[in-house]
Amino acid sequence: MKFRGKIIDVACLNHFTRVITTISKLTKVSVLRLTPDNLFFILSEKVANGGVSMWCELAQGNFFDEFQMEGVTADDNEICLEVAPESLSRALKTLQNAKALKIKLTKKHCPCLTISADLPTLSSVSRVVTHDVPVDIIPRKLWHEFKEPHMPDFDVSIYLPPLKTIKNVVDRMKNLSNFLVLEANMSGQMNLKIETDLVSVTTHFKDLGNPPWGDEGSQRDCEAMAQARLDIRKLQQFLTGQQVNPTKALCNLVHHSLVHLILLHEDVSLQYFIPAVA
Amino acid sequence: MVNTGALSRLPSPALPPHICSGCEFGPHKRVRKYDIGITSGNKQFYFPKYMTTAPFLEQHASLAAGKRRYLHSISSIYSTEQMRRQMKQHYLDVLHSCLQSGNCVKAFGRAVHALARLGDELWLDPLAKGLALRSVNSAHSAYSCFLFSPLFFHKYNLRSATEKSAEAIKCKLLMKSILPLFRLPSIERTVERFEISIEEDLVKMKFFCKHGIVKTHNLRFQESDALQAVFSSHLCPNVLKAPAKLLSDMVMHFPVSQEEITLSISAAKVSLRNYFERGNGHMKLMHTEMSLHPDEFHYFQVGVDSDITFCLKELRGLLTFAESHCLPVSVYFGAAGKPVCFSIEDMVLEATVVLATLMETESRAPSQHTATPLNTTTSRCEVEAPQDRSGVEQVASSQGSPILAPRLSLYPSQIDLPCGQGDPIRTHAPSPAPSLVCSLLFKALSQAEDAALDPKVLVGVSDEEDVMEEEPQSPPL
Numbered sequence: 018m019k020f021r022g023k024i025i026d027v028a029c030l031n032h033f034t035r036v037i038t039t040i041s042k043l044t045k046v047s048v049l050r051l052t053p054d055n056l057f058f059i060l061s062e063k064v065a066n067g068g069v070s071m072w073c074e075l076a077q078g079n080f081f082d083e084f085q086m087e088g089v090t091a092d093d094n095e096i097c098l099e100v101a102p103e104s105l106s107r108a109l110k111t112l113q114n115a116k117a118l119k120i121k122l123t124k125k126h127c128p129c130l131t132i133s134a135d136l137p138t139l140s141s142v143s144r145v146v147t148h149d150v151p152v153d154i155i156p157r158k159l160w161h162e163f164k165e166p167h168m169p170d171f172d173v174s175i176y177l178p179p180l181k182t183i184k185n186v187v188d189r190m191k192n193l194s195n196f197l198v199l200e201a202n203m204s205g206q207m208n209l210k211i212e213t214d215l216v217s218v219t220t221h222f223k224d225l226g227n228p229p230w231g232d233e234g235s236q237r238d239c240e241a242m243a244q245a246r247l248d249i250r251k252l253q254q255f256l257t258g259q260q261v262n263p264t265k266a267l268c269n270l271v272h273h274s275l276v277h278l279i280l281l282h283e284d285v286s287l288q289y290f291i292p293a294v295a
Numbered sequence: 296m297v298n299t300g301a302l303s304r305l306p307s308p309a310l311p312p313h314i315c316s317g318c319e320f321g322p323h324k325r326v327r328k329y330d331i332g333i334t335s336g337n338k339q340f341y342f343p344k345y346m347t348t349a350p351f352l353e354q355h356a357s358l359a360a361g362k363r364r365y366l367h368s369i370s371s372i373y374s375t376e377q378m379r380r381q382m383k384q385h386y387l388d389v390l391h392s393c394l395q396s397g398n399c400v401k402a403f404g405r406a407v408h409a410l411a412r413l414g415d416e417l418w419l420d421p422l423a424k425g426l427a428l429r430s431v432n433s434a435h436s437a438y439s440c441f442l443f444s445p446l447f448f449h450k451y452n453l454r455s456a457t458e459k460s461a462e463a464i465k466c467k468l469l470m471k472s473i474l475p476l477f478r479l480p481s482i483e484r485t486v487e488r489f490e491i492s493i494e495e496d497l498v499k500m501k502f503f504c505k506h507g508i509v510k511t512h513n514l515r516f517q518e519s520d521a522l523q524a525v526f527s528s529h530l531c532p533n534v535l536k537a538p539a540k541l542l543s544d545m546v547m548h549f550p551v552s553q554e555e556i557t558l559s560i561s562a563a564k565v566s567l568r569n570y571f572e573r574g575n576g577h578m579k580l581m582h583t584e585m586s587l588h589p590d591e592f593h594y595f596q597v598g599v600d601s602d603i604t605f606c607l608k609e610l611r612g613l614l615t616f617a618e619s620h621c622l623p624v625s626v627y628f629g630a631a632g633k634p635v636c637f638s639i640e641d642m643v644l645e646a647t648v649v650l651a652t653l654m655e656t657e658s659r660a661p662s663q664h665t666a667t668p669l670n671t672t673t674s675r676c677e678v679e680a681p682q683d684r685s686g687v688e689q690v691a692s693s694q695g696s697p698i699l700a701p702r703l704s705l706y707p708s709q710i711d712l713p714c715g716q717g718d719p720i721r722t723h724a725p726s727p728a729p730s731l732v733c734s735l736l737f738k739a740l741s742q743a744e745d746a747a748l749d750p751k752v753l754v755g756v757s758d759e760e761d762v763m764e765e766e767p768q769s770p771p772l
Contacts, residue, residue, distance in 0.1 A: 104581040107550060107581070108581065108583070111547055111548045112548075125582070126582075129582075138588075138591055139591065140588055140590035140591050141590065142588040142590060142591075144585060144586070144587060144588070144591070145585060145586055146548055146583070146584075146585040147583065147584045147585065148548075148581055148582070148583045149581060149582040149583070149584075150581050151579055151580070151581065
């Protein structure tokens with residue numbers, strides 16, 4: 018099992034750092050899956066997480082200038098590691114002005130992702146900084162847990178309003194209640210509702226637009242709202258982590274069951290599943 | 296031609312000399328011919344024309360021309376010491392009118408914050424050399440001192456030791472009562488002037504803010520013995536002088552929660568890495584290492600290859616301070632186990648942090664956790680036998696700057712900290728000799744104060760005229 022990658026471009030490094038920082042805000046521990054073409058950050062659905070799951074896909078060619086990997090075997094040409102994204106994020110944040118950054122899978126006191134960078138200095142010799150982030154190798158028999166999730170059979174699919182706006186609304190609502198009802202229909206309308214004994218608050222969004230998935234939309238009544246009741250903290254955690262405005266932001270709702278949020282950037286796609294609570 | 300002999304025989308006047316400040320007219324200077332000349336007896340005196348119309352003489356309208364000339368003649372023979380004092384005060388006035396007072400408060404506030412990272416108590420010591428702020432951590436393994444020289448202040452009044460009892464004021468304040476007074480982002484914007492005074496049992500801090508608001512804080516202090524760590528910085532085999540940002544750039548790579556780091560030095564490079572206790576848990580933590588080339592330092596001296604491990608948290612305050620003032624940081628250390636000293640200095644202030652380091656052969660019991668890691672260090676730190684000390688040692692100051700500090704040793708476990716009513720309680724003192732040294736330190740302090748009454752040299756470099764005796768001085772950096 019071998020992996021080496023090198024990032025030279027400052028903008029790529031910046032972007033990579035931002036992606037990893039976003040992931041670190043969403044989860045403490047994540048699975049990193051490396052294939053010859055992509056990197057995936059995966060959080061699988063577990064009771065410990067409250068049922069949320071995450072799938073983030075990066076095309077390695079958009080970030081790395083050099084990328085070489087050898088999987089476990091020739092047939093299973095992949096590497097699955099469990100890593101704490103926060104350590105990675107911390108290591109990368111301080112190396113933003115590096116001339117070149119190398120990431121390698123190594124074995125020191127334990128299997129590690131070694132991030133080493135040459136930092137420019139005033140003198141002729143550049144400074145070398147090395148960070149060793151410990152990882153756990155995930156055995157092949159557990160790989161089935163980390164497959165790409167299927168697109169759910171959704172009732173409504175709608176574009177999200179600007180994330181900052183939703184974040185502000187959700188932050189205020191969090192003070193009032195623990196649960197939020199998200200509902201939307203195929204006419205581009207979305208509501209965020211909370212209800213307590215004393216007060217109920219609803220925020221309405223209109224003219225959002227619905228992504229054209231094909232013929233599924235025509236079978237539904239355009240005005241019928243599909244709704245899901247969520248734990249507001251999970252939604253807030255998702256929104257807080259977002260640092261960059263995505264090119265596209267969608268939400269798929271399965272009535273009373275699941276909220277599936279998809280964020281697309283140019284070279285990164287992030288999917289986040291929040292289960293509905295009763 | 297001015298007749299020197301006649302001038303020198305003139306009696307000194309009763310009038311204050313400020314009239315003639317700034318116009319030294321030495322007898323060796325040639326006087327050009329003027330239309331004004333007076334005769335006194337059978338001697339002829341000529342004075343430059345500008346003297347008759349000098350503005351400072353115009354204050355005294357009743358003076359006739361002759362009297363003015365007389366005064367001028369006096370000025371040339373008056374004591375130069377007095378002249379220097381006036382010139383210095385004039386210089387200070389100019390200096391302070393150029394500096395914004397906000398800057399002073401900011402520096403002071405930053406110093407308090409840096410000290411707050413170390414300990415819970417602040418010692419305030421007004422000395423002739425300046426106002427010293429000191430702090431020690433609870434494990435007695437870290438000591439920090441910020442000394443603001445009188446030049447830093449617009450006015451620095453120290454009631455001389457002869458007026459009150461022979462002991463200078465030594466007050467100890469709780470850090471949590473001082474720290475909130477200096478909220479860094481807002482303090483430089485709102486505070487225009489700042490006065491600190493120590494009276495009977497109060498420390499009075501007055502903040503003159505914008506819009507005419509004056510905030511006065513009266514803090515009661517505990518009378519306590521002065522705290523001092525003694526450190527022989529010029530005996531250290533390894534000396535580094537790093538430019539202002541270098542060290543803070545280095546420590547930026549370590550997480551804020553990192554307790555201890557290890558600094559290794561060899562002829563080829565200096566490297567820093569984080570330090571973990573043996574035992575469970577260290578496998579899961581991120582390891583960071585970086586190395587620096589000797590060229591990156593202003594001064595690089597390695598006497599003995601060593602690895603020292605010290606607490607990073609306590610150092611960060613000083614590094615932030617150095618970075619904000621763009622001052623280079625000097626590092627003095629030796630082999631593992633010996634303390635390490637970080638110091639910065641400029642014209643008006645000096646700051647030092649002395650930290651204890653881990654002994655090399657120490658093996659930590661896994662149960663001892665990193666809550667206060669250097670507790671164990673302190674108790675196991677070797678005490679240097681004080682056989683090489685002479686009877687009475689004059690202690691320079693708490694700065695530990697290489698040029699000034701005499702040969703002294705650090706006893707981190709023997710810092711004399713009284714508690715409560717001022718009874719000194721010896722901590723970890725295995726023998727009476729170190730405590731004797733500690734009390735001698737205080738005596739030496741008060742003696743040094745009396746000695747320092749002669750005026751300081753005018754120019755900004757605080758060239759201190761310490762009374763140093765047989766100890767060899769270290770080479771200047």
